[in-house]
Amino acid sequence: MVRAKSLKRIDGMSDIFARIVAMIGAVMILMRRWGKSPHAPAVGAAPAIPEAQPQRIPTLKMPTAKGWSDGHVPTVAPGLKVNAFAKGLKHPRWIHVLPNGDVLIAEALGVDGGRIKTPFDYAMYSTMKRAAAVGVSANRITLLRDTDGDGVAETRHVFMEGLNHPFGMAMLDGTFYVGNTDGVVAYPYSDGATRIEATGRKIADFKPAGHWTRSLLANSDGTKLYVGVGSLSNIAENGMEVEEGRAAIYELDLTTGTNRIFAGGLRNPVGLAFEPSTNMLWTVVNERDGLGDETPPDYLTSVRDGGFYGWPFCYWGQTVDDRVPQDAALVASALTPDYALGGHTASLGLCWLPAGTLPGFPDGMVIGQHGSWNRSTLSGYRVIFVPFENGRPSGPPRDILTGFLAPDEKFSYGRPVGVKIGPDGSLLVADDVGDVIWRVTAA
Incomplete structure (x- = not known):
């Protein structure tokens, strides 16, 4: 995290320098556009991935965070409608629904300005700040309750606070689990409680910083938790020693108290979901930067026990x-992902959508694409659906929610992150720029 003195020094740097860095970035984007024709999105089970074009300085482009004005909402697919389930949150990232129908929202923001050492680092920090992607983290979980069933949360409570960048959540047998950036903590929970104040018990430690989110998913019998842990860096440029234990999905055995790496070689696996017909674990992964707009694509994949990606x-x-x-041996063992999602879409949210939940949508996965910062033409900034048949992706993606990004790419009204089926069968979407939880239902 950035210390107070560091923040003051960074924010006090001259506007002239910031403008120079921005101008350099704009020129680089134009040069890359002129230098080669745009590629079609690398999407699907057999994507056409362009040849890598290593960039000495990565592309840096991100819209300014604007938020939603009154009456302005995302664009919804035909046959659906959208409303704000809750507004006025502070960077809502992830969603969990308790058995009684209460909706929990993890509000957190990653701050990683402590590694600012170069002009590009400063440009990155300045761009992310303008896009509302860095700042002071709320570090809390908020409970929302729709008491009259009208699709809007009338009451809210601070469920937990003072956490360390919370993200993933799970509730099993009277125990509530939180995925903080430095580990998983277990707390006693009573049905219907609107606040937890008990001291937690840490059941797993993880290294903070870098990709800081720690998603959680319980298996069907509640004996294990799966945890997504991202890498510290882009391509291990600081060495593999500091990456030890990262870029992996962990399996926590709640019966024995032990944990192990379930699968590795996953740069930043965030959303986790089970496909119910096969009970196979799936994840969405954010791939590396600096090789071009579509190279390599982010992806959706099944996760094999012991697999390396x-x-x-x-x-x-x-x-x-x-x-x-x-490492030739590891390369030879690398598995090919199942389904490409396009370059740098920042696909984060993931949940299973049973057929009929939304009209016209069969079985499949819903994916919240947070949106790119590192390509000449922006990608993501939408919620999509990938249909499944026989436990596998079976067709092209479909839009559920769009309109988060202005047509000229200068502003973002919102950025979708976590997705979850709500207690009433709606689809809930966390929007961490709009500070809204959106609710999608049949029109």
């Missing part, structure tokens, strides 16, 4: 990243 040595199977010192 390439990071940092290779991507999309065994395509070697020449920027990284190689």
